[in-house]
């Protein structure tokens with residue numbers, strides 16, 4: 001199997017971290033810039049987005065959530081997405097963190113429009129406020145106090161490090177001091193260290 005990814009993509013990083021956490025060795029990572037619209041990526045994902053997992057039978061899986069659920073089901077014994085004892089609260093926490101990732105990536109895209117003079121202050125503020133409100137709600141949700149590593153924690157760490165990487169001026173640590181302290185330890189997880197964008 002082949003995983004199209006880029007170092008900077010927080011969605012791809014989350015998938016790569018989980019693949020490593022589950023010690024899956026049969027997935028080859030292929031560094032891909034989605035904006036180059038390579039034929040390989042377009043054939044696999046008409047949306048031309050990464051991450052995208054090309055299976056051995058030639059079919060492909062996207063987006064990140066589908067890939068995460070697939071690898072967890074096939075290789076992780078449903079360790080991250082429990083199928084027998086579904087917690088709708090945890091499912092919603094997952095959606096909240098994924099939604100914040102969406103806002104963080106959309107904010108980055110808005111900022112890249114700066115050069116064209118098309119950056120929208122309205123949308124930038126809206127995306128930033130959604131992230132800060134989301135983090136404030138996560139601060140008191142108990143996500144960081146789980147005894148074993150969860151998919152919510154891995155995705156949250158990918159989000160927070162993406163904020164530091166692309167939105168260094170966003171003072172999220174002031175809003176979420178407890179999460180900030182948690183990240184200081186959690187970021188040492190080997191699968192996060194080995195997937196950190198440089």
Ligand SMILES: N[C@@H](CCC(=O)N[C@@H](CS)C(=O)NCC(=O)O)C(=O)O
Nearest residue numbers: 009010011034049050051063064065
């Ligand atoms: N919902 C998708 C989002 C993936 C996504 O937006 N990836 C970005 C890179 S971070 C991308 O490929 N952008 C290229 C584009 O939007 O054309 C997922 O969870 O995988």
